[in-house]
Amino acid sequence: MTTDSWLSLLACLLALSVILQTVHLLLSSAHHGRLVRELRTMERKQAERHAWQVRLQREAKASERLVTDPLAWLAAQANAGLPDGKLGKVDSPRVDQQLRAVEVIAEDGRRLVVAPCDAQALCALERRRIAGLSVLQRASLDYEPMLSGVNHVRSHRRGPDNAGEYFDLAAAQAGRLLELEGWGDPPELWFHVHGNERVREPLDGELAPV
DSSP states (O other): OOHHHHHHHHHHHHHHHHHHHHHHHHHHHHHHHHHHHHHHHHHHHHHHHHHHHHHHHHHHHHTSOOOSOHHHHHHHHHHTTOSSSOOOOEEEEEEETTTTEEEEEETTSOEEEEESSOHHHHHHHHHHHHTTSOHHHHHHOOOOOSOSOOTTEEEEEEOHHHHOTTHHHHHHHHHHHTTOOOTTSSSOEEEEEEOSSOOOOOOTTOOOOO
């Protein structure tokens, strides 16, 4: 074979090699893409299966009686956030449906207020509710705010992240036993403990006591 023939053959072999490599890369890419899609499908199905199992577990748990004594449950949840000065037995529940809150009195006179919001938000709701009333209307209104200030109040939050994954289910049961709807959604409650005396801060338009 002449030199030109060898060069032509070599060029053909190089071209064929490039074509084969290109085909291999295309096939590999297609195979890789199919594997990626299959893995994503498996991950999605696994996530759906896990969510389904969690839903079944929660439904089964919700059918159980998680709370038998709602007042004892409130005290236990409050004490879980108190490093000292634990509450004893609590009684005399006062329920506020609008605020979705309940107040109970401990044996030593301290008050425990439980609501789905922190102390500042609860005070704001209290003030907003009667902001449109005149001073005379407020004076004649037989209403004592559950929280009128945040001074001397020890507050802590309880939810599934720090009180067990079924806390919201137990909270909903406790609320229903207290004839209070709405607990468990959102899945957290705030526990506000304050001292023996009721010291009500003046509301907007009122004069501070002298």
